[in-house]
Amino acid sequence: MPIDNARLAPMQPGVSVEELKAALGTSWQEPGIQAEGRLHIEEFGTRITADGRLGEVHFRAPFELPPIHGVRMGMPAEELHRLYPVAERIYDEREKYGWTMLKMNLSDTLMLGVGIREGVVRIISLTDPTAVYPERPYKYADPNLTEAYDLAMTDPVDLARRPESGWCHGCPPGIDASRWPVSTTNGMPLRHAFTVKLPPPYRMLGDEYVAISLFVDEQWETPPASKNVGAGGARGADPRRFDIEFMDNDYVLFWLTEEEFAAPLGVPPIIEGTPVPGWLSKSPLDYFGEFNLPRTVAEQ
Structure with a gap:
């Protein structure tokens, strides 16, 4: 069974992973132990909490979905700023690729995220800031490794x-x-x-x-x-x-x-x-x- 975008579009934090599996059909992939619950399928991404619910959902253009808290895919940036004039800017590595990332805290358990590129909204996300996710093995330093090394880039070579x-x-x-x-x-x-x-x-x-x-x-x-x-x-x-x-x-x-x-x-x-x-x-x-x-x- 192919991905059912109509069933994916209403996904939001708190939804059970079983509902996600039903919407993804044969495209469902169990997140690897290194992923800490993260899963990406084409223009849809999510992160599954330790207790089997969605803690984050991300939609990326050209995914078609109805407006989410007033924000729609393809919305001009000026219209978004009028809707959320106090949106907070997120500074990360995506800026060097032409993205502007914004977030709006809708409640203590729900944050709306928006990615703008070339003047229009191309990413919409919903996140529960209180969600707890599984941790990958070896996330923290092995105490048995007591010798460290400095790495440096030298002159280019063939x-x-x-x-x-x-x-x-x-x-x-x-x-x-x-x-x-x-x-x-x-x-x-x-x-x-x-x-x-x-x-x-x-x-x-x-x-x-x-x-x-x-x-x-x-x-x-x-x-x-x-x-x-x-x-x-x-x-x-x-x-x-x-x-x-x-x-x-x-x-x-x-x-x-x-x-x-x-x-x-x-x-x-x-x-x-x-x-x-x-x-x-x-x-x-x-x-x-x-x-x-x-x-x-x-x-x-």
Whole structure:
């Protein structure tokens, strides 16, 4: 059974997870233990509380739904400000992608959130600030790890030289198109953030797995480009893949063996109907901007 948007639209904090399952049909996915209750399905997102209810719901254009507390998808920003003149601005990483995020406290247990881009409302959310969510394992530092390391970005290098400790940007080793994670929000390959070889005490899966590669979903960079999200790796298909959600963004982490860390660089899948990702077609300087890179890197 496909997603029933008509049943999703009235979702709000306090609704039971069973009602959500009925609305999602075969698109229901049990949140992973790392997700702390977060779940994203196309233009709808939610967070499930520890007692099995919805603590947050998020709708993103072009999701069609009736007005929520007077706010409708596509509403001009000027009209929203007239409706809620004391809306509080939220400052986060989405601003660099052209978003303005606002929140309005409707009651002690209900907050209305709005995302504006290009002058119109494109995100509407409802949140219960008092909700309690499940916590992921290893959320806090392991007291047995008593030795810390400073990480620094050095001058750019050709990855043919393969830095011994790892690298940022570019492509990862040993992750080919069949394993490369794909965004559930815009259908594009996730950006490779970094690959790092870990000291032995940090090899939490055992001595065989010596490095990690982290990917991030640049879901705020572009509007949804394609519904074809079946290409590339999928959740649950790889036992050494961990899906993490934090600050409304998706991350995917892979544990790598020594052989994978030394393997040729992977190439992301080519997905029909999607543009070439900006992180792949531009240099780090052009993509991130001078002020988001260390000075020595920007100068190079």
